[in-house]
Amino acid sequence: MSTLEVKNLHVTIDGKKILKGVNLTLKTGEIHAIMGPNGTGKSTLSEAIMGNPAYEVTEGEVLLDGQNLLELPVDERARAGLFLAMQYPAEIPGVTNAEFIRGAINARRSEDNPISIRKFLKKLDENMDFLDMSEEMADRYLNEGFSGGEKKRNEILQLMMIEPKFAILDEIDSGLDIDALKVVSKGVNKMRGPEFGSLIITHYQRLLNYIIPDVVHVMMDGRIVAQGGPELAKRLEDEGYAGLRDELGLDI
Numbered sequence: 582m583s584t585l586e587v588k589n590l591h592v593t594i595d596g597k598k599i600l601k602g603v604n605l606t607l608k609t610g611e612i613h614a615i616m617g618p619n620g621t622g623k624s625t626l627s628e629a630i631m632g633n634p635a636y637e638v639t640e641g642e643v644l645l646d647g648q649n650l651l652e653l654p655v656d657e658r659a660r661a662g663l664f665l666a667m668q669y670p671a672e673i674p675g676v677t678n679a680e681f682i683r684g685a686i687n688a689r690r691s692e693d694n695p696i697s698i699r700k701f702l703k704k705l706d707e708n709m710d711f712l713d714m715s716e717e718m719a720d721r722y723l724n725e726g727f728s729g730g731e732k733k734r735n736e737i738l739q740l741m742m743i744e745p746k747f748a749i750l751d752e753i754d755s756g757l758d759i760d761a762l763k764v765v766s767k768g769v770n771k772m773r774g775p776e777f778g779s780l781i782i783t784h785y786q787r788l789l790n791y792i793i794p795d796v797v798h799v800m801m802d803g804r805i806v807a808q809g810g811p812e813l814a815k816r817l818e819d820e821g822y823a824g825l826r827d828e829l830g831l832d833i
C-alpha cells in the first residue's frame with residue numbers, strides 16, 4: 582500500500598495566499614473527492630502537488646510514502662507514481678497521442694526495459710475500445726483539435742495506460758455530456774483497486790453519482806473545512822455550499 586500525504590500545505594500565487602494549511606491523507610485503494618466553490622483553491626492544490634512553478638509552496642509537505650515530492654522536479658514526481666489530469670490539457674503539436682502515451686509509460690520504466698511495441702499496441706487497443714474511442718484518436722497530434730469531451734476521454738485513456746499509483750483528476754467532468762461522463766467514470770472505476778488511489782476534484786456532485794468516493798472533503802477559502810462520506814456530497818447538492826458555511830459559522 583502507498584500513501585499520499587498533504588501536510589499543512591500553504592501556497593501563494595503572485596504573493597496572494599491561496600492555500601492556508603491543507604491536510605489530507607490518501608491511500609491506494611481509496612478514492613477521495615474534493616468539492617468546493619469556485620476560486621477556493623482546488624486547482625491550486627493539484628498544481629502545487631504536481632509542481633507548477635507559478636504556485637509557490639511557502640509551508641508544508643507533500644509526501645509519497647514518506648518522500649517529500651516538493652523537493653523533486655516535475656518529471657520525477659510523475660515517475661514516483663503521480664498522475665495529474667489538468668483542467669485545461671495542453672496541446673502538443675507534432676507528437677501523436679500514441680507516441681506521447683508510450684513515452685510517458687517508458688519514462689516511468691527503467692531505460693533498458695521499455696514496454697514492447699506489441700504489448701503497448703494491444704493494451705492501447707483494449708483501452709480505447711473500453712472507452713469507446715475511435716482508432717484514429719491514437720494517431721492524432723496530442724489534444725490538437727480534440728473536442729472538450731475527447732480531451733477528457735483521452736486523459737482517462739492516458740490514466741489507464743500509465744497506471745499511476747495516484748491520480749489527481751481536476752474537473753474531469755466539466756463540459757461533458759452525460760454519455761461522455763459515463764465513459765469517463767467507467768474508466769476511473771476500472772482503475773479502482775488496491776494499487777490505485779485517486780483525488781477527484783469537482784465542482785458538482787453529479788460525477789460522484791458515477792464514481793462513488795470513499796471520502797469527501799470540502800474546501801473553502803484554501804482550507805478543508807469538512808469531511809465525510811458520499812452523503813456529504815449529496816447534501817451539498819441539495820443545500821449548496823451556503824448551508825455548510827452557515828453551520829460551520831464561516832464568513833467566506
Ligand code: ADP
Nearest residue numbers: 594595599618619620621622623624625626635
Ligand atoms: P478552484 O479550482 O477551486 O476554482 P483555483 O485554485 O483555480 O480555485 O483558484 C484559487 C484562487 O487563486 C482564485 O482566487 C484564483 O483567482 C487564483 N488563481 C488561480 N490561478 C492563478 C494564477 N495563475 N494567477 C493568479 N491567481 C490565480
Ligand code: MG
Nearest residue numbers: 619620621624
Ligand atoms: Mg476554477
Ligand code: MG
Nearest residue numbers: 623624625668
Ligand atoms: Mg479549479
